Amino acid sequence: MNQSPDTWILAAQCPSVIGTVDVVTRFLREEECYITELNSFDDRETQGFFIRAEFRPQREGFDDASFQARFAERAAEFEMNFELTAPGTRMPVVIMVSKADHCLNDLLYRHRIGQLPIDIRAVVSNHPDLESLAQWHNIPYHHFPITADTKAEQEAQVWQVIEETGAELVVLARYMQVLSADMCEKLSGKAINIHHSLLPGFKGAKPYHQAYAKGVKLVGATAHYINTDLDEGPIIAQGVESVDHAHYPEDLVAKGRDIECLTLSRAVGYHVQRRVFMHANRTVVFPN
């Protein structure tokens, strides 16, 4: 299910019309590309079309630049946006954290063993606590404290790291600060947050305490793209766990760690493998 060392990914979206699948698959055949995985979805609500193909070029000397140029002509007829991803690509990532380290620890582990095709370029935090964890994994750690007064300045520092590292994805791995609207816009479609509840239930602060007060029998976590509405961005993945009356808020916090890690790493994996498409305020996800 993971991308093989010799497969390319073509991901594309466009308005729904007849022939959207054919324009992709015919081209791949003409280019002597062998399709190993293919997913498409035609959304009758929004008239949007989404397709993702993994393929192996069969012909010697596959040239991606000319492949793209040739496909661009076909795609133009369909107003199709597409992206081609080379074998072995690891997306540059910046991770943002505060004090809780479970999601960071999990992402660093998956990164270390190669389970997630990401290249963690930096860890940024408003606290110094997790520096040694990052260091052991040889990842630069930036401690940028934040106060109400210094928010703009701190975000500028964060943004500088994102730019300098060339990060294409920012993962908010339990970063406990609300980003400014400006930052949210700059990161639109490029930042994934983990919220520790089954959104839209229990938005905002202390969702496990809210869940306890409500007496729910299931708790969960939601990984979503951020946007300017807090905890309202397009959902990528959700996970859930049973609980009962004997779980006090701190028990929910403990129990929730596993779901948060699993849900966030799943969403990051989908994103970096180009399995996620945003449209309107929802996502199309082709899972593996």
Next chain:
Amino acid sequence: MNQSPDTWILAAQCPSVIGTVDVVTRFLREEECYITELNSFDDRETQGFFIRAEFRPQREGFDDASFQARFAERAAEFEMNFELTAPGTRMPVVIMVSKADHCLNDLLYRHRIGQLPIDIRAVVSNHPDLESLAQWHNIPYHHFPITADTKAEQEAQVWQVIEETGAELVVLARYMQVLSADMCEKLSGKAINIHHSLLPGFKGAKPYHQAYAKGVKLVGATAHYINTDLDEGPIIAQGVESVDHAHYPEDLVAKGRDIECLTLSRAVGYHVQRRVFMHANRTVVFPN
């Protein structure tokens, strides 16, 4: 896990103090009652104590009236409310439905094979559609149409059926009318509703359509006691199912049927086996 044909249930609750378990277990031993299942919970938040024992009298001629009288003395010291349930008790139930029949069908089936220790005395509906289903199971069916103008009158008819059948539990098995505050109060702790979302998410009408619009990746159902706040009563059980972008609202409706049936029948089973305790706006549930 189901009550054995010769076991009694003692369920009790009282304020937390030392000795609350002992007062029950010591008494059972003195009465030569063999405990086959025991659950207790001491809620540090509300200082409430909850206990449930299943037991088999070992002595010939167990007399429940005198058992209750004797235990009442002990219980009084602890301000303990208790309830004793005889082997083989089937709780009298009235089921309320509208047009959707999946939950009714499921409850009738479990009733028929004896999986739920309930005695369905009547099915009440604001529509005539499900009469033949009830009839095949030999359950009286009452069709009480309702309009905005006749709500009070219709509820009076429903209440009469509840009273005449001696129902101790009303199950709202996809009854699509909002009960009046007066009716809710009369049924407090005695009526279980199934709502087709993971409360507190998606309260009110058309929750699957809300879920679709929001783009969630999990849908669910919540069985709860009703109270005067719509979809806000104490939660007994919740169930969940994965969905994706390709599930349109009508697919969620179809997929949700199974979760609704399972969640509702589970909650009803817990209730009639005296496994549920309400306190504040939450429940303590000792599952099997």
Next chain:
Amino acid sequence: MNQSPDTWILAAQCPSVIGTVDVVTRFLREEECYITELNSFDDRETQGFFIRAEFRPQREGFDDASFQARFAERAAEFEMNFELTAPGTRMPVVIMVSKADHCLNDLLYRHRIGQLPIDIRAVVSNHPDLESLAQWHNIPYHHFPITADTKAEQEAQVWQVIEETGAELVVLARYMQVLSADMCEKLSGKAINIHHSLLPGFKGAKPYHQAYAKGVKLVGATAHYINTDLDEGPIIAQGVESVDHAHYPEDLVAKGRDIECLTLSRAVGYHVQRRVFMHANRTVVFPN
């Protein structure tokens, strides 16, 4: 996710070579067929290719006979077997049962509300017990008793029903007799059994009792095509439920009913929507 009233299904399989997707999608475009759902899988182990498309003809006067004739030419180049299914097709089915009625009840319910596109032509049993259930749903019920001596004769009776009803699928909904090798061969790829364990664990008789003896913490059910090796046919779907030490065999039996129903109906749904492909002793399933 369910087939729309105006969509056709094309399901095909062939050896893996380049162009297998294209031959299907190009043809559909040429025929002005709009693809609404597309799934394909290329099995690198067996070099088998599997594809399923749902599509809506856009051109007036779609003629399936000529469509098939034209596509057959293209398919021949790829040694591709294919099957075209018209909108609204309900597969003729015979259900076989013994005494347990939960799976039958569940299938009849889903049939009645139109959730499963099947046409239940007959229920066959070696016991008379479930006749009234079938009758209420207006399904003919055939009671064919069986003994060791009359097995061949009984199976001949069953076969006659299958033939006379034109059944294309036989569902063994807790039919507690082992079919003869001859019968298994005649029903190869056309009969789905539900076994009440997570195969390959606990084959054969009384799997819940085996599970209890082993002390497992999960029990499950497996829906599979039958073949001449008992409980060894290709698996279509599996379901699972948590249990604990307090679940005696009869509790597992009770708890397992729901999983069996859900797993069997899921497998039947996949099969009749042409979402399942058998190859070697495994299946490819494109779920919805």
Next chain:
Amino acid sequence: MNQSPDTWILAAQCPSVIGTVDVVTRFLREEECYITELNSFDDRETQGFFIRAEFRPQREGFDDASFQARFAERAAEFEMNFELTAPGTRMPVVIMVSKADHCLNDLLYRHRIGQLPIDIRAVVSNHPDLESLAQWHNIPYHHFPITADTKAEQEAQVWQVIEETGAELVVLARYMQVLSADMCEKLSGKAINIHHSLLPGFKGAKPYHQAYAKGVKLVGATAHYINTDLDEGPIIAQGVESVDHAHYPEDLVAKGRDIECLTLSRAVGYHVQRRVFMHANRTVVFPN
């Protein structure tokens, strides 16, 4: 749910007779101990009784030695074995690994943040690979290579570490060697293994490859006490995950890592909190 800083655990088992609960709860009341969590199970099959209480002494100067001495008298009447665990106890543990590090990484993390009340005294491996991981957590790492010829000698080295560290639990966190019968006996009830299948399915080597070959739709992991029958010891916990035809063996390996970690850490947590009782070849587990 986790043991509070001031609660003691009393865990006991004995043959089933009347009064087994009472002997515990009455004593706790007499000693002015406040029960915060109580679980009991009376096994009708084996006539075994199991009880676990968490309690807070209310009286000043609780003396565990005299508590134990006094309770031992009562327990003797019931042939009851019991164990008292002080608040804040962290069980000394040795972890055995080979080359796969996911379970080790997970246990070290939970140990580091205090989620598991264990004191990891050493990591032992037949390979050198995981030394730096242990070192970063300040845990001694012993590399004891093994060959068919040196097995007895190597196990003697391992045993020496177990003895010298005072380990009360050995966790086989993907240790890929079969322990000798002698070693298994010495570790009876004190060693937990994680096997990467849903036992009893797919015992022995390469279970994910077996699962792939069989075409199952669910894979899982089983944490169990070891005994002299390979992969046959009493099961403590099992976890499961859905898979499909597109998961090749290496995908199952990747997908299985999370289940293995979760299942093993859950089993270890139950064990060290005295929530597990072995009897016959099964376990009684009182989960939290």
